[in-house]
Amino acid sequence: MKEERKALIDYRLEQADESLDSAQILLEHKKYRPSVSRSYYAMFYAVQALLTRKKLITSKHSGAIAIFNREFVKKNIFNREFSRWLQEAFDLRQRADYREMFTVTSERAKAVLENARSFVEEIKKKLNEDA
Numbered sequence: 001m002k003e004e005r006k007a008l009i010d011y012r013l014e015q016a017d018e019s020l021d022s023a024q025i026l027l028e029h030k031k032y033r034p035s036v037s038r039s040y041y042a043m044f045y046a047v048q049a050l051l052t053r054k055k056l057i058t059s060k061h062s063g064a065i066a067i068f069n070r071e072f073v074k075k076n077i078f079n080r081e082f083s084r085w086l087q088e089a090f091d092l093r094q095r096a097d098y099r100e101m102f103t104v105t106s107e108r109a110k111a112v113l114e115n116a117r118s119f120v121e122e123i124k125k126k127l128n129e130d131a
Contacts, residue, residue, distance in 0.1 A: 005052060009127065012049035016042045016120045023113050032104040033096035039116035040089035046123040047086070053127060065090060078122065085115040
């Protein structure tokens with residue numbers, strides 16, 4: 001694998017880890033909407049790392065989700081639950097960022113963060129297997 005591509009994968013995984021840390025800090029400070037947003041971005045960056053490994057690049061969120069589902073979920077590389085977690089986090093982030101008067105409960109934010117942690121870890125495992 002080219003050095004540039006490996007560097008981009010590492011960068012995306014670093015972004016995912018930073019987003020998970022930010023989501024945790026926001027959750028601890030009862031900032032549930034931005035916590036959900038950072039949890040989603042952790043998943044998005046991890047997907048971007050996975051897509052980079054396969055030379056499948058898109059900057060659009062919907063495109064990344066669609067490619068993840070087509071190339072990794074439908075081919076049983078990742079469980080369908082991962083698709084559900086990613087889509088749910090994306091939908092919540094959209095509503096939390098753009099809908100007026102939308103609230104996120106602490107329980108919901110915690111669940112999304114837990115899913116995001118599992119999601120990122122499994123993607124890291126897969127990337128290490130394929131290295």
